[in-house]
Amino acid sequence: MNESQRRRLMSLGFILLFFVLWELICLVFGVSQLVLPRPSVIIATFIDRFPAIMPHAIQTIYTTLLGFGFGILIGLSLGMLIGSSRLAFDVAYPLLVGFSSIPKVAVVPIFVLWFGAGTVPAVLTAMIMSVFPIVVNVATGLATTEPELEDVMKTLGAKKHEILWNVSLPRTMPFFFASLKVSVTLAFVGTVIAETVASNRGIGNLMMIASSSFDVPLVFAGLFVLAALGVSLYVIFSFIESRVTGWTKRQDGLSVASH
Amino acid sequence: MNAANWPDAPSSTTEKLFQLENVRVTFGSGEREVTALADTDLKLTKGEFVALVGPSGCGKSTILKLAAGTLRASQGVVYVAGREIGANPIRIGMAFQNPTLLPWLNIRDNVMLPLKIVPPYRHQYRSKRRTEYKDKVEALLEQVGLKGFADSFPWQLSGGMQQRASLCRALIHEPNLLLLDEPFGALDQFTREELWEVMQNLWLATKPTVLLVTHDLTEAAYLASRICIMQARPGRIIDDRPVGFARPRTVEMTADPKFVSLRENLRTAIVTARHSLGDTK
Numbered sequence: 236m237n238e239s240q241r242r243r244l245m246s247l248g249f250i251l252l253f254f255v256l257w258e259l260i261c262l263v264f265g266v267s268q269l270v271l272p273r274p275s276v277i278i279a280t281f282i283d284r285f286p287a288i289m290p291h292a293i294q295t296i297y298t299t300l301l302g303f304g305f306g307i308l309i310g311l312s313l314g315m316l317i318g319s320s321r322l323a324f325d326v327a328y329p330l331l332v333g334f335s336s337i338p339k340v341a342v343v344p345i346f347v348l349w350f351g352a353g354t355v356p357a358v359l360t361a362m363i364m365s366v367f368p369i370v371v372n373v374a375t376g377l378a379t380t381e382p383e384l385e386d387v388m389k390t391l392g393a394k395k396h397e398i399l400w401n402v403s404l405p406r407t408m409p410f411f412f413a414s415l416k417v418s419v420t421l422a423f424v425g426t427v428i429a430e431t432v433a434s435n436r437g438i439g440n441l442m443m444i445a446s447s448s449f450d451v452p453l454v455f456a457g458l459f460v461l462a463a464l465g466v467s468l469y470v471i472f473s474f475i476e477s478r479v480t481g482w483t484k485r486q487d488g489l490s491v492a493s494h
Numbered sequence: 495m496n497a498a499n500w501p502d503a504p505s506s507t508t509e510k511l512f513q514l515e516n517v518r519v520t521f522g523s524g525e526r527e528v529t530a531l532a533d534t535d536l537k538l539t540k541g542e543f544v545a546l547v548g549p550s551g552c553g554k555s556t557i558l559k560l561a562a563g564t565l566r567a568s569q570g571v572v573y574v575a576g577r578e579i580g581a582n583p584i585r586i587g588m589a590f591q592n593p594t595l596l597p598w599l600n601i602r603d604n605v606m607l608p609l610k611i612v613p614p615y616r617h618q619y620r621s622k623r624r625t626e627y628k629d630k631v632e633a634l635l636e637q638v639g640l641k642g643f644a645d646s647f648p649w650q651l652s653g654g655m656q657q658r659a660s661l662c663r664a665l666i667h668e669p670n671l672l673l674l675d676e677p678f679g680a681l682d683q684f685t686r687e688e689l690w691e692v693m694q695n696l697w698l699a700t701k702p703t704v705l706l707v708t709h710d711l712t713e714a715a716y717l718a719s720r721i722c723i724m725q726a727r728p729g730r731i732i733d734d735r736p737v738g739f740a741r742p743r744t745v746e747m748t749a750d751p752k753f754v755s756l757r758e759n760l761r762t763a764i765v766t767a768r769h770s771l772g773d774t775k
Contacts, residue, residue: 383592384594387590389563390564397611482649
């Protein structure tokens, strides 16, 4: 068994230990189901209520991916625009930082005001949360492309779009894919926030309704679903990243994103 | 640029592959104006191998950038193949001090890059890149001792091997003008001498016109058929002498008395220029 396998096994053991301790502490101290249900109860609830949970989970994934898709489109084009020249980068960067530092929860009421409650504000929230890391990373990647690499193309008489296509964009791919795995988790957060505040579908909404009827195990079952979805999305985009940008030789395990 | 300065007759200039006429390059303006290149004339005949030597800051690289078309002259005219630069683009190949290979492409695709960009090769890139172009790249790689490395990535190769690949990339599209910007400067002595031989063989094979920038006098004398000595502040060419040694030249020849005396002559010329510069200040 090599070093990385041992580490993987250790972190798996650590996760199991966490749930076992949780279970034991609840049993030993007789913690009420209304405060903190045991993992076994939560899983039982999840299996029990699966038919009810499933449509909500699908709705959440759908909203996240739709918002994320728009986020990629807008993020890529804005990032390419801003990263196209040093001037554009320097001029636009402060405004970008300003926008990205607004807590995105604050914009949900505005979206509800404009589009009403439902799927649209959730998609928009997911989009706006995922767009900034992509813009910043793509712009940074383009703006920091080594002039020497561009000179290689210029001496060959390459047109601007050829330089972009053959040098700048491939050079930016590691930045872009690194931003995707961050962005997809952010899109997910955005979706759940919007669902919690103003929607009648989705896991966020499910948890909201469950908590108002003190169905605490269902609240936690929703939380488990969210955790599983979030991790899956992160893993999928990490995998894509490592396949597409393997040339950077980066060794990068599954680290927990903190949002 | 000045249209009145067109070459007098096309026939007399067709053999001049690259020409600087009274060229001046300045950076900045007003008080801070720096003259990188002052009133320089330089002619390269087709098939010539010219070395530019001189201390740093003498405008060697500026001349290369003018030839590469990445820099414009502030004054004077740059002719390429008898016409003002830009009017009639010729194929240019360039190798830099750093190999500047694209890290996401393997050696084959790196070397093939010019075939994707430069006409007329680009027009058939899609149909020929897996057949004719691939063979062309492999043949050239074999010539520089990189047989079997086509599928490797740049980071898997040593600095000397990367520089060999970089030379291949500069030559794959059979350029009329090859620009070498200290391509062996960052290598150790032994690798450098090996690559001189590689470079000489490549040049003898197709006889492109070469402009080599270096501050290694042995390298200049080994490779070039003509050496231009440059002076700094302001950068200009102060001496221009042919190198008559028979080819192919060998590393052993660099110990030959004639070779040594040429090198010492060059050194003296550069040192004298620097001293006279000190007097005028």
